[in-house]
Amino acid sequence: MSATVKRALPRPERDPRIDVLRGAALLMIFADHIQFNVLSYVTLHNFALCDAAEVFVLLAGISAALAYGTAVDRGGGVSAIRRIAGRCRQIYLAQVGLFLATLAIGQIWNHHFNLPTTIFAPIVQAPVKGVLLSFMLAAQPDYLNILPLYIALLAFFPIIWLALGRRVELALLVSACVWLVSQWVPGVNLPNWTTHDGWYFDPFAWQFLFTIGVVMARLLVRNGGNLPWHPALAGAAAAFLLFTLPQTRLGRTWGSPFLGPSPWMHPTRRTSHGRAF
Secondary structure, X not given: OHHHHHHHOOOOOOOHHHHHHHHHHHHHHHHHOOOOXXXXXXXXXXXXXXXXXXXXXXXXHHHHHHHHXXXXXXXXXXXXXXXXXXXXXXXXXXXXXXXXXXXXXXXXHHHHHOOOOHHHHHHHHOHHHHHHHHHOOOOOOOOOOHHHHHHHHHHOHHHHHHHHHHOHHHHHHHHHHHHHHHHHOOOOOOOOOOOOOOOOOOHHHHHHHHHHHHHHHHHHHHOOOOOOOOHHHHHHHHHHHHHHHHHOHHHHHHOOOOOOOOOOOOOOOOOOOOOOO
């Protein structure tokens, strides 16, 4: 009978909207990291106080909730934790492989063309310590720091999900407070030996956006796959976008004294701590 019930349960389907948005975010991230690229002039950071990285983390929260949320509720968390641990292991192995491959390519490039890769300079100077710390995610060269953030956020997903299940408003408030503390206290971060300045993508800051994504996923499930529509909130969001447009790169390009950047608002750009949004 249990086998019959399992066969009768519909398999969860992927939401193509999430895949499309995530693909667009990855393309924008790729374009923004290429100097003198024409495509970088039409990516998100030109028109908003954020860039595609925020979109990617928000979608990561939505995807994690849709993939593992039901398992946490149904299996008491044990089966979900096993699945999440397996996923974290896959991402970790991808991070290690990416690190080793990039380090090897950089050394070959330096040997044949005498063009040193500066992001690996601390690791090359102390290779044993640098590689070991990289395996522990405590040494993250530039451009190799997004997967560790995803591992950290995914590892804490069961706690976020259970907290939201008890009281959504309280869980969001706690998450927001953690984000505010990460903004005000520079030491609230995980160590990064290569820069001695903490993780570029500070997980204590980015967890807030990830949590918002989890809440959005709960609303999607509750409303048949669509987010609830509130005209007042939609109008407030549109007004905010119009109000902040002069503060973006596009607004600064216009150069109008009435539309130029204000002295008290700055476009969101990551510091060495990666404290965005």
